[in-house]
Amino acid sequence: MEPVSEMAGSRAATNALLAGLRADNLSPAAVMRFLGLAAHRSLLQATRRPRALAELTALHAVLYALAAGRRPGRRWVAASWGLAASHLGLLEHRTRLAHADILTLLRGNLPALPGASGRVSGAVAVGLDLADGRLARHQGTTSPFGDYADTFADAAFWMWLTLRHEPSRTVRVAAIAAWALPVVTVTAVALRRGAMPERPRPVLLRPAAVLQAVIALRHLVRR
Known part of the structure; x- marks a missing residue:
C-alpha cells in the first residue's frame, strides 16, 4: 500500500486506505497496516490544527469534570x-x-452529563440539533467534520436514551434501524467497495428526525 500524501483530501485519503485494505482481502496484516496508517494520518492532521485540538481538549476537559461519578460518565467523554x-x-x-x-x-x-436521564433530555438534544444545523448554515461553517460529528452524536445519544429508558420494544427496534444500522451498513459497503459511499440525504422525509421527536415526547411525558 502506498503512503497517503499529507496534502490529500480527507475523502481521497480515506478511499486510498480502504482500497489498499480491500486489495489485501482484509487480512490481519492489512487491517493492522490500515489502522497504523490511519492513526498516523490522524496524528498529522491534528498537529496541523493545534488550535482546533486545543479547543477540542478544553471542551472535553470541562465535560470530563462534569461527568465525575456518573455512568457512562468519563469513559464516554474520553x-x-x-x-x-x-x-x-x-x-x-x-x-x-x-x-x-x-x-x-x-x-x-x-x-455522560448530570441530568442525562431527566425527562427533558430528549427535548434538549432536539434543540441542540436544530441549533447547530441553523448556526452552521448561517455562519457558513459546514464541513465534513461537522457532518460526521452530527451523525455520530445522533447515533450515540438516541441509541443510549432509547435502550436505557424506552420500554417499547417496537421503538427500540426502530431506533436501531434508524441509527445503528446505517453506520454498520456504510462501514460494510466501504470495506467491500474499497471506498466511502455517498450517504443518502432525503429531502422531503427524514424518518430519523421524526423518530427523535417521538422518543423525546414519550420520554418527556413518561411517569
Whole structure:
C-alpha cells in the first residue's frame, strides 16, 4: 500500500486506505497496516490544527469534570475526545472548531452529563440539533467534520436514551434501524467497495428526525 500524501483530501485519503485494505482481502496484516496508517494520518492532521485540538481538549476537559461519578460518565467523554481528535482532518481548510461543532459535540456527550436521564433530555438534544444545523448554515461553517460529528452524536445519544429508558420494544427496534444500522451498513459497503459511499440525504422525509421527536415526547411525558 502506498503512503497517503499529507496534502490529500480527507475523502481521497480515506478511499486510498480502504482500497489498499480491500486489495489485501482484509487480512490481519492489512487491517493492522490500515489502522497504523490511519492513526498516523490522524496524528498529522491534528498537529496541523493545534488550535482546533486545543479547543477540542478544553471542551472535553470541562465535560470530563462534569461527568465525575456518573455512568457512562468519563469513559464516554474520553471516547468522544478520541473520536473527534482523530478526525480533525475533516475540518479541511479550517483550523478551529466552529460554534456549531461545539454544540454537536455537546449533544453527543449528553449521556455522560448530570441530568442525562431527566425527562427533558430528549427535548434538549432536539434543540441542540436544530441549533447547530441553523448556526452552521448561517455562519457558513459546514464541513465534513461537522457532518460526521452530527451523525455520530445522533447515533450515540438516541441509541443510549432509547435502550436505557424506552420500554417499547417496537421503538427500540426502530431506533436501531434508524441509527445503528446505517453506520454498520456504510462501514460494510466501504470495506467491500474499497471506498466511502455517498450517504443518502432525503429531502422531503427524514424518518430519523421524526423518530427523535417521538422518543423525546414519550420520554418527556413518561411517569
